[in-house]
Amino acid sequence: MSAAEPLSAIRARFGTAMRGVVLTSDHEWGDELVREYQSNSDIRFLVQTGSEDTLRAAIPKYGANLVLVDHGLTGNETGLAVAERVAQAFPKVQVYLASTEPGQALVALHNAAVSRGIRSVIGRPFTSEALVTVVSSILTHDQQAQDMLLAQTGGGGRVGGGRRPLQTAGSHLVAVAGGKGGVGKSQVSVNLAAMIRACPTADIATALADLERYAGSTHLLLGPTIAERVRITDWLAMAPDGVHALDPGDVRDSLIQELPSGLHVLAAPECIEDHDQMTTELVTTVLNNLRLMHTVTVVDLPAETTEPVLTAMHLATVVVLVTNLDKPTLNKSRAFLGEMRQRGVDMGKVWVLFNRVPAHGLISVQDAANVLSEYRVCGTELPEDPEVQRTRDLDQVTVLDAPDCPWSRALRRAAADILPGLGLELSAAGVSGRRGGGRSAPTKKRKFLGLF
Numbered sequence: 226m227s228a229a230e231p232l233s234a235i236r237a238r239f240g241t242a243m244r245g246v247v248l249t250s251d252h253e254w255g256d257e258l259v260r261e262y263q264s265n266s267d268i269r270f271l272v273q274t275g276s277e278d279t280l281r282a283a284i285p286k287y288g289a290n291l292v293l294v295d296h297g298l299t300g301n302e303t304g305l306a307v308a309e310r311v312a313q314a315f316p317k318v319q320v321y322l323a324s325t326e327p328g329q330a331l332v333a334l335h336n337a338a339v340s341r342g343i344r345s346v347i348g349r350p351f352t353s354e355a356l357v358t359v360v361s362s363i364l365t366h367d368q369q370a371q372d373m374l375l376a377q378t379g380g381g382g383r384v385g386g387g388r389r390p391l392q393t394a395g396s397h398l399v400a401v402a403g404g405k406g407g408v409g410k411s412q413v414s415v416n417l418a419a420m421i422r423a424c425p426t427a428d429i430a431t432a433l434a435d436l437e438r439y440a441g442s443t444h445l446l447l448g449p450t451i452a453e454r455v456r457i458t459d460w461l462a463m464a465p466d467g468v469h470a471l472d473p474g475d476v477r478d479s480l481i482q483e484l485p486s487g488l489h490v491l492a493a494p495e496c497i498e499d500h501d502q503m504t505t506e507l508v509t510t511v512l513n514n515l516r517l518m519h520t521v522t523v524v525d526l527p528a529e530t531t532e533p534v535l536t537a538m539h540l541a542t543v544v545v546l547v548t549n550l551d552k553p554t555l556n557k558s559r560a561f562l563g564e565m566r567q568r569g570v571d572m573g574k575v576w577v578l579f580n581r582v583p584a585h586g587l588i589s590v591q592d593a594a595n596v597l598s599e600y601r602v603c604g605t606e607l608p609e610d611p612e613v614q615r616t617r618d619l620d621q622v623t624v625l626d627a628p629d630c631p632w633s634r635a636l637r638r639a640a641a642d643i644l645p646g647l648g649l650e651l652s653a654a655g656v657s658g659r660r661g662g663g664r665s666a667p668t669k670k671r672k673f674l675g676l677f
């Protein structure tokens with residue numbers, strides 16, 4: 226562990242180790258957990274049981290605030306069903322699920338579990354560090370979201386006083402997708418990540434992962450030299466066979482690139498052989514680990530319906546479907562979403578974002594929205610703006626280097642709609658402020674920012 230910080234999140238919150246109870250039919254494993262964590266300073270498992278009734282009695286008896294349920298119970302019910310009931314009955318207890326399911330099934334289980342109030346799923350076997358990392362990350366995100374809400378409400382107005390844990394909060398995995406190349410996915414991804422990281426009101430841990438083929442668009446952030454970039458395929462050596470929770474210290478040291486702004490970047494694979502190595506399992510490992518370490522992870526996806534893209538779409542908490550207004554592109558966007566829906570992606574998390582909207586186009590935004598009427602359309606569209614191309618030609622990030630152009634303003638508003646609660650609303654209202662440390666030189670003359 227190179228960083229003590231993730232470990233301290235548990236003690237910062239509870240002042241002591243969390244008190245856990247394990248529900249499993251695999252009593253050998255349960256006993257092992259109780260033994261292994263006996264002297265752990267963050268998590269102790271006090272007791273293991275195979276019965277839900279005993280578990281329910283043990284929670285108040287031991288003052289437990291953590292429950293780990295084994296998904297593979299012997300009996301009529303899955304661990305997921307039991308965990309859901311326990312989470313409902315004990316809202317202040319953090320309920321986690323452990324499972325031996327392989328890659329893609331584990332992802333599906335995770336999605337199902339999180340929507341039922343279970344905090345996360347961890348693949349068995351896991352190390353004690355991995356579990357502590359998962360729980361710490363969830364607590365950190367809760368805390369950030371809570372602080373943000375308190376800041377918004379001025380810290381007052383809470384019923385009952387005291388610090389109350391949030392019921393639901395978590396990190397955001399934003400997949401930026403499209404049915405066609407050239408619609409502006411990379412432009413949106415790079416600028417969204419840079420903008421969130423530069424949020425003037427909050428220090429938001431942010432990552433950008435580029436799943437594009439070839440060089441992707443991270444050159445806008447990293448400059449054109451590809452040699453030094455950390456790429457997704459660099460993770461293969463660390464996580465060769467399956468879904469792992471990696472040590473965040475190791476990830477920070479060698480598996481992502483930290484820009485001076487603090488934005489973490491993972492570049493696209495360099496060549497086509499690299500890209501072929503981008504398996505479902507690799508994408509799952511990368512995105513899960515990034516998500517554990519960051520409040521927001523933005524993923525730039527290629528316009529394909531390959532397995533890695535589908536995996537990212539499944540894992541995402543928010544999908545931003547970027548499309549232009551012309552008819553062929555709208556049809557491709559529709560076809561893309563239709564296929565994703567058929568393959569089980571939850572369409573409730575999709576936002577359609579219109580980009581390159583001309584001042585006087587043949588197709589109105591309303592007509593275009595009608596073509597995609599089954600999906601939620603973002604109320605702010607991004608205009609066609611020559612500043613986009615100008616800044617890109619200089620390897621600049623539009624929203625940082627031309628913060629006052631119409632496109633940058635619109636993106637800030639769209640981001641505040643799509644990702645509420647992060648504190649982006651203030652910048653959307655006209656404060657483009659950049660917190661220092663970006664790659665490019667600070668803007669010399671800050672124009673007065675009026676209303677839109």
Ligand SMILES: Nc1ncnc2c1ncn2[C@@H]1O[C@H](COP(=O)(O)OP(=O)(O)O)[C@@H](O)[C@H]1O
Pocket residue numbers: 403405406407408409410411412413442580581582607608609610611613614617632
């Ligand atoms: N709103 C816009 N106004 C003007 N040019 C744009 C706009 N959005 C994107 N572009 C240009 O379109 C091209 C494709 O954008 P890009 O983000 O690379 O698309 P994708 O990632 O979907 O393939 C780029 O040259 C970019 O500068």
Ligand SMILES: [Mg+2]
Pocket residue numbers: 407410411412437441442
């Ligand atoms: Mg692209």
